Amino acid sequence: MNTQFWVIQAFNGISYGALLFLVGSGLSLIFGVMRIVNLAHGSYFLLGGYIAISVIAGTGSWALSIPVAALGVAIVGLLMERVFLRPLGFDPLRQVLLTVGFAFLFQQAALDIWGGNNMDINPASELSTSVVIGGIYFPAYRMFMIGLALLIGVGLWLAMEKTRMGAMVRATVDDAQMARGVGIDTNRISMFIFALGAFLAAVGGVIGGAFLGVYPGLDFEMLPLAFAVVIIGGMGSLGGAAIGALLVGLADNFGKALFPEISYFTLYAPMALILAVKPTGLFGRE
Amino acid sequence: MSNQQVKNLAVIAVLILIAVIVPRSGSFVVLLATRALTFAILAMSLDILLGFTGLASLGQAAYFGIGAYLTAILASKFHFGLGWDFWLVTVLGMFAGAALAAFFGLFAIRASGVYFLMITLALGQCVWGLAYRWNSLTGGDNGINLTGGRPQFGLDLSNEVTWFYLVLAFFTAALILLYVLVRSPFGRSLAGIRERELRMQILGYNTWLHKYIAFIIAGAFGGLAGVLWAHTNGHVSPETVVLTTSVDALLMVVLGGAGTLVGGAIGAAIVFGLREYLSTLVPWWQYVLGGVYVLTILYLPSGLMGIPARVRQWWTQQGKDKEPEKLASVPSS
Numbered sequence: 059m060n061t062q063f064w065v066i067q068a069f070n071g072i073s074y075g076a077l078l079f080l081v082g083s084g085l086s087l088i089f090g091v092m093r094i095v096n097l098a099h100g101s102y103f104l105l106g107g108y109i110a111i112s113v114i115a116g117t118g119s120w121a122l123s124i125p126v127a128a129l130g131v132a133i134v135g136l137l138m139e140r141v142f143l144r145p146l147g148f149d150p151l152r153q154v155l156l157t158v159g160f161a162f163l164f165q166q167a168a169l170d171i172w173g174g175n176n177m178d179i180n181p182a183s184e185l186s187t188s189v190v191i192g193g194i195y196f197p198a199y200r201m202f203m204i205g206l207a208l209l210i211g212v213g214l215w216l217a218m219e220k221t222r223m224g225a226m227v228r229a230t231v232d233d234a235q236m237a238r239g240v241g242i243d244t245n246r247i248s249m250f251i252f253a254l255g256a257f258l259a260a261v262g263g264v265i266g267g268a269f270l271g272v273y274p275g276l277d278f279e280m281l282p283l284a285f286a287v288v289i290i291g292g293m294g295s296l297g298g299a300a301i302g303a304l305l306v307g308l309a310d311n312f313g314k315a316l317f318p319e320i321s322y323f324t325l326y327a328p329m330a331l332i333l334a335v336k337p338t339g340l341f342g343r344e
Numbered sequence: 345m346s347n348q349q350v351k352n353l354a355v356i357a358v359l360i361l362i363a364v365i366v367p368r369s370g371s372f373v374v375l376l377a378t379r380a381l382t383f384a385i386l387a388m389s390l391d392i393l394l395g396f397t398g399l400a401s402l403g404q405a406a407y408f409g410i411g412a413y414l415t416a417i418l419a420s421k422f423h424f425g426l427g428w429d430f431w432l433v434t435v436l437g438m439f440a441g442a443a444l445a446a447f448f449g450l451f452a453i454r455a456s457g458v459y460f461l462m463i464t465l466a467l468g469q470c471v472w473g474l475a476y477r478w479n480s481l482t483g484g485d486n487g488i489n490l491t492g493g494r495p496q497f498g499l500d501l502s503n504e505v506t507w508f509y510l511v512l513a514f515f516t517a518a519l520i521l522l523y524v525l526v527r528s529p530f531g532r533s534l535a536g537i538r539e540r541e542l543r544m545q546i547l548g549y550n551t552w553l554h555k556y557i558a559f560i561i562a563g564a565f566g567g568l569a570g571v572l573w574a575h576t577n578g579h580v581s582p583e584t585v586v587l588t589t590s591v592d593a594l595l596m597v598v599l600g601g602a603g604t605l606v607g608g609a610i611g612a613a614i615v616f617g618l619r620e621y622l623s624t625l626v627p628w629w630q631y632v633l634g635g636v637y638v639l640t641i642l643y644l645p646s647g648l649m650g651i652p653a654r655v656r657q658w659w660t661q662q663g664k665d666k667e668p669e670k671l672a673s674v675p676s677s
Binding site for chain 1: 400448470472477587630641
């Protein structure tokens with residue numbers, strides 16, 4: 059265990075955290091605005107990966123597959139929110155239970171369309187190289203992941219803090235009733251945020267597909283990790299999601315490397331503890 | 345006869361019918377029914393939380409898992425629980441489930457609503473993580489095979505029909521115990537907490553303690569279901585404690601009707617029926633399962649058990665304006 063071990067593990071953890079940020083930030087925003095836990099969020103991740111595989115098979119362009127998959131899944135999310143979740147009104151538990159049903163439906167649909175084999179997404183060849191810094195090899199693809207997550211994170215942050223729409227979203231997160239009272243159309247906000255969350259999860263699915271693979275069951279593997287991000291960071295908070303993703307990414311990597319027998323335990327036990335002590339998460343708003 | 349007596353008689357009649365018909369319907373149906381009955385116990389244990397206390401748990405598989413792993417580890421490593429001591433294992437399994445719930449409850453009971461859902465999910469994932477990674481104890485991804493077979497003590501439990509009868513007996517016992525529990529003053533206080541916790545607090549109830557005890561009882565019955573599952577399946581793996589098992593249990597309760605006990609059993613029968621019977625007939629069975637589930641949430645918030653009430657309501661209220669219906673068992677915030 060020399061410096062090299064720590065540097066590589068930390069780098070892997072941070073890049074994994076970048077991926078988790080894409081999945082977790084959407085889940086967090088959806089929770090903040092609608093007060094529901096979207097249990098189909100892992101399915102958006104999986105569907106994103108699968109759609110990207112089809113796009114790559116059809117056009118051969120990896121770069122094109124990211125926006126197509128993200129927009130496609132965003133439309134799926136939009137329809138789900140409009141047609142099924144919205145008519146239930148404000149009844150979080152029923153809405154949560156409904157998202158479970160959709161997770162199962164998406165699972166079956168994915169199995170029917172893309173089959174049960176483990177598939178891979180091959181990114182553009184420029185990204186499959188490595189960069190050598192100080193004698194340590196850093197895969198360019200993982201650097202790209204970190205860069206993309208930073209870009210999206212900063213973009214989201216600017217949108218939330220500097221635009222009128224962002225202010226309306228923040229108002230809805232803080233107090234939906236009050237927001238409605240001052241004339242904010244929270245109905246439209248929740249539609250927009252749900253689609254955005256699905257969009258981000260699908261981007262994560264395409265990006266993550268290159269090193270996790272795309273296979274049935276990935277949806278319910280990603281879901282608890284996304285939860286961990288949201289819970290540690292605090293629900294409805296973008297900065298919290300970023301810090302949560304970083305912590306979960308590092309905890310996951312170091313846990314697996316240092317204490318493999320209890321690695322998942324070291325990830326989920328702190329999550330349960332944080333929830334018990336501060337249900338709104340470390341950086342959540344009261 | 346009161347309404348309740350009629351319902352009880354109907355449940356008894358159905359149980360007798362199951363006992364008579366299933367063993368005559370071939371080995372596949374016997375296996376299916378045994379599995380469904382095992383999960384029915386798990387679903388009923390969850391119903392104590394979801395239906396009667398208003399706590400939606402997404403971690404019920406943890407207690408199921410600890411019962412199953414305890415049985416498998418004792419049987420495969422110590423050859424314990426394969427004779428008369430099987431009864432001791434069932435008690436141990438319930439204790440293990442209760443003890444785990446007593447520990448987890450300290451964290452979980454503080455939360456309510458969606459937060460409770462998430463904290464139980466996190467706790468369930470802790471158990472799954474240990475089962476998946478703690479190779480030396482749990483066999484990791486491969487799990488544990490119960491190579492010793494089922495217990496033998498005068499009864500030959502390796503016979504599927506005998507085993508089915510034993511599981512049915514356990515199910516019936518669990519149903520009676522839980523029925524008595526929910527009709528007891530304690531059960532009534534749980535319903536009070538479900539309807540309005542603040543009011544119960546003002547009336548002087550220690551609602552935290554009531555919820556904590558309900559959580560422990562649910563854990564104990566989850567553990568029992570796990571013990572039976574280990575012997576039904578002959579194999580225990582992280583699949584037993586994975587998130588989807590908890591989700592399945594939740595689905596069964598909601599499908600059948602939360603707050604009715606037998607609803608969970610009906611849900612278990614439907615889920616297993618669709619999953620294992622329909623899947624041999626058509627490849628798109630999961631659409632049916634998912635579709636049935638989505639439609640139930642949208643149009644039958646009180647589950648399949650709510651159909652008679654809906655029909656009666658429709659019968660008597662025809663022409664009048666219908667009251668908007670809410671999921672009866674769940675607090676709206």
